[in-house]
Amino acid sequence: MNFVSIRLITADLERLVRFYERLSGLRATRYTEDFAELITPACTLAIGSTRTLQLFGGDIARPADNHTAIIEFRVDDVDESFRRLKDVIGGALVQEPTTMPWGNRSLLFRDPDGTLVNFFTPVTKEAIAKFNR
Structure with missing residues (x-):
């Protein structure tokens, strides 16, 4: 097994992505308006909007x-x-x-x-x- 990422679910994707970009000094890769990743040498911080939860079956996580x-x-x-x-x-x-x-x-x-x-x-x-x- 290889631990590769943590995903945060948020109601405000852009706000959270900008925050982590400022902290890390890295640019996030935005794959869609609902999903972005900050890739570090050790692990990836994925950030998904609440809309991405529908792909997993609905109300499975709560932001904030x-x-x-x-x-x-x-x-x-x-x-x-x-x-x-x-x-x-x-x-x-x-x-x-x-x-x-x-x-x-x-x-x-x-x-x-x-x-x-x-x-x-x-x-x-x-x-x-x-x-x-």
Whole structure:
């Protein structure tokens, strides 16, 4: 098995795509007006409008209703990312950069639909080794 993507369902595709483009510095590929992807070296973030749910049988997911997942991005310098993206994150900040007990320095905030997003940088010897394998 190979984990390849996470898909977010949203009522406002363009708003969410623009947000993740600004965060990542990547351009999304828009396949239709209802579906786009941001492709990173490790995984793809897919974003679909609520209209795409009909292709899966109807009301199977609710936009802006995630209370269990955190989307995580490894960045080179979480403190620099925080300084650069403060205006993008705005009032959606959950936690400023903090070094976690497992060795990552972590910045936690919410996207426009309320999904938690974590930018992190491994900072301890063990965490660096784990992510450089």
